[in-house]
Amino acid sequence: MLKGKTVVLGVSGGIAVYKSLDVVSRLRKLGVNVHVIMTKAATEFVTPLSFQSLSQNYVVCDMFEEPKTWDVEHVSLAKKADVFLIAPATANFIGKMANGIADDMLTTTVMATKAKVLIAPAMNTNMYENPVLQRNIKILKELGCNFVDPESGRLACGDTGKGKLASPEVIVNEVVNLLTQKQDLIGKNIIVTAGPTVESIDPMRFISNRSTGKMGYAIATQAANRGANVTLISGQTNLEVPKNIKKLIKIESAEDMYNAVLENLDDNQVVIKSAAVADYKPKNYSNKKIKKSDDDLSIELERNKDIAYEIGKIKKDKILVGFAAETNDLIENAKGKIKKKNLDFIVANDLTKKGAGFGVDTNIVKIIDKDGNITEYPKMKKEEVADVILDNVNKLLQR
Template sequence: MIRNKNILLGVSGGIAAYKACALTSKLNQQGADVKVIMTENAAKFVSPLTFQALSRNPVYIDTFDEKDPVKIAHIDLADWADITLLAPATANILGKLANGIADDMLSTVLLATQSSVYIAPAMNVHMYAHPAVIANMKKLDSRGCHFIEPGAGYLACGYVGKGRLEEPESIISAVAEHQGGKALFAGKKVLISAGPTQEKIDPVRFLTNRSSGKMGFALAEAAAHLEADVTLVAGPVTLQTSNERIKRVDIVTAEEMYTKMHEHFQTSDIVIKAAAVSDYRPKHIYDNKMKKQSDDWYIEMERTQDILQSLGEVKDHQFLAGFAAETANPIEYGISKLHKKSLDAIIVNDVAAEGAGFGGDTNVVTYVNKSGEKEELSLRSKQEIAEEILKLIARDMKDETT
């Protein structure tokens, strides 16, 4: 997965820059074509000549040092790269990339590249835990950057803790593994539902729930990164989609979501219902705003159609997965839902658990397939959870065909 790849290695100004020398050499040995961009501060730790000798390519530092008058260097490099790797990534370069700052060669290329971006942070343990750095990493993670977490140990500053740049071999293995699964869903059509629904009471009131749509949108983005053609049926949320592989269909009510999911179901290979659909809706919708009254007001409710069960009843070739958002006995209820609705897998989400539930950027889930195999996915970003869920689905689909 590394051989014959054009790899752009960004080296920022930290003591761990010396490890980037070994990283350059090992990438080169594995058949990659490596070009190095250094920040001015990185050049104070390691000579650019070292990287030039190891990569057998020119080293780039100055945005205005145009080595070929026919090309604009930072755009040419951005277009050239199959993979962009930041190692080490300091707090400074993370902040620049997260906030769209382009004030040197490396940060400018990072904003221009369309390649996969892998980030291997390295910094003091307290810097790594600072809320600003954490927020920047979360922002980059949500945009599809892939992080290779630092190791824990003795740091150059004298502290012991997390912040040491991962070893070159481990960085290469992480990139190769991810690249190997990048086209996992190539040619597959994936249908995903996300967000809440709204059920109208009168012109100014409606019933809904706390779903933000973040988990479903993360699944859509992750599936698109795996080269699937994605249809995302989204309830009323404030989230945006940018990947051209995602076809977004916006709906409001449970009935609209039922219609759109069935409309796209037969042509889909994988269907994941992550939406939190209203189970009930007002039986009567008022044409005018209901005025405040002196006594109580009762709203008669009727059941909405069970979208997931209806899909399970008509599925043939599709891999069908659902979510079970529970607050008590989550696994028990989840497995019951799995069998009752003829699913291939259920993702059980204890919304009462710390770091899980609606609205947040993290989640904790248990993936259970129809064979009863369970995989617990511990607290991590919803983007990471989404990636792991799709890997498990791919595994189960492969098992079915072997």
Template sequence: MKLSGKRILLGVTGSIAAYKTVYLLRRLVEEGADVIVVMTVAAAKFISPLTFQVLSKKPVPIEMFDLNQGSEITHIYLGRNADMILIAPATANMIGKMASGICDDLLSTILGAANCPVMMAPAMDSEMYENPVVRRNISSLRQIGVDFIGPQSGSLASGATGIGRMSEPEEILSFAVDKLTAHNDMEGKVILVTAGPTRESIDPARYISNMSSGKMGYAIAGAARKRGGKVIMISGPTALTPPSGIDCIHVTTTEEMYTSVMNRLAEADVVIMAAAVSDFRPVEKSDTKIKKGESVTLNLVKTTDILSEIQRKKGRQLIVGFAAETEDLIENARVKLKSKHLDLIVANDISHPEAGFEKDTNMVTVIDKWGGITGYPVMPKSEVADRILDHVLKRMGPGNG
């Protein structure tokens, strides 16, 4: 059973191809998946919800405002509890709604709140599929990490022959298996991630910090966990909730982060330093709040360079650093890679409008000490996290952890 323990939300939309989804559901269940089916109102015109209910052994939610669903907010908890949302068939309408952020029924609202991988198996007439708006919607969903399976060419429900047929259930199943099981490739590895900014107090009310939101580090921690790794995250102050299932240590200052990293370093197979620590701290912290109107001169001293310290204590670990730059990105990153004796460095141009601090997307170049350099387009940080982990695994090799 290839999908044992995997939770799949199977979304069914209004296409004739919904009859094939009955078989897809059977196969998913046979492979051990825990499937909940959510239908659109249009889908229920094609196939009775009862069919899916019997095969999944669960009620089939359709309506957004159904009081029988209990007290939890259905669209949030359904999406949150899934390892994958699979929409098969996916109508032009649902693809367009997700691409535009429209949430006007239960399934589109689940997609709007989704924080797990989303896969779509489109089904529609060729004219619809070739429509530039549909193509554009598919392309923009791909850019945010949605996977598309098919459609295929063949005979269509309209009687015509052309592209638009939903992929066969076995193909969709195998795609889902690949996507969900590829995520256990960090099993047995311990990943130490630092995230967020650090803060250095000036007085009881003020501090020096930086713009880091922690999103990149949290995304790496979440991705490593999802791929089966044991994750220790040392986080500076952020507004984010740590991913579930990880060991999160909250710190405030660079010194605290340094101490925590050193305390846990020996456990780690991989150390990913995604935090943007405060490089300086005031020489003295005032015990009382500095009064307004006074002219203040801050004397700053360098904080501990955690990356350099790790390098000295480094044994078998793979060490990954980040270089947030505004100019000469690759050159500066290469210098840092070498001077800190890192294995990999993730360079990002924080002056790019869709990359860097506080953004949900990032555009990175991964450079390794063996001469490899890979540039990526703008992607969601969750996707960037997976690409970074792919590089880490490639460099660790089997039995290297």
């Protein structure tokens, strides 16, 4: 799968440069063609000849050196890249890229590329935690750049903390993931709902649930990575907005989410209902804070609209995916939802299992289709579960 793929590796100046030699070696062993661009500072730590020997391609260091080919070199390399990796990426390089500065071969070439960009920072802990650096990282993430977070440990300066360049193995795995990313959902329009809803009791109090939105955000992220036009309708979360999504709609209540889904339904082919929507809301909202008294308090609740059920009545040829997060009778409850809500398939998970459910980075799911077929999956990262869900969606889209 990697034969014929090209990675352009940008190396900026830092003690971690020696690890990038291992990155080149690992990529070459996988059959990846590697071209290296070094900043002047990087050559003070490792010679270009070392990278040239491992990559088996000449190394570019200076914009104004005699060209090895008749191509405009920075444009030529930018076009060759399937992935543009910067490792290590210094605070100086990140600051330049975030602010559009192109004053050497590396910054000029990365500015000219349309390839996926992967950045692996490495620096002193205090530099990494500096608000300016964190702002620049945020800017680049919002522009669609991918990051390999640095590791924690003892740094070259003697300090201990976060800032070590990620291991070559981790960096190469991220590169491979980008090189092999499916692009099977290009042009498909998908709604993903995520996170909890909030049902207000008074200006201070509300009813909600434990959903963090991680599963829905993972689905939105992977769908966008696979080329889909994603509309993410999200309750309140502390998560970063996924890169490359078409539209983000933030909502609060179940009614807000219902209205947002209906308003966008006609423009989308798929609806993935991964949000944890409150089934009930207070029947009467108090405009003023309800004061504590010596008596017990009773709050009368009324049903919210079941969004998936309402969509199921009108979906026609649209694909509708539901979720069943249960603590008992998982299969029975999930199958009942498929029939009642006219779902194409449902993603069922048992909240009592360790590593499944809310607030964790993994999930353990069963996918049940409308014919009752059940496919069980082991514990996986939520991004992996998201790809499994999208694989099933894509099969339905191909019919």
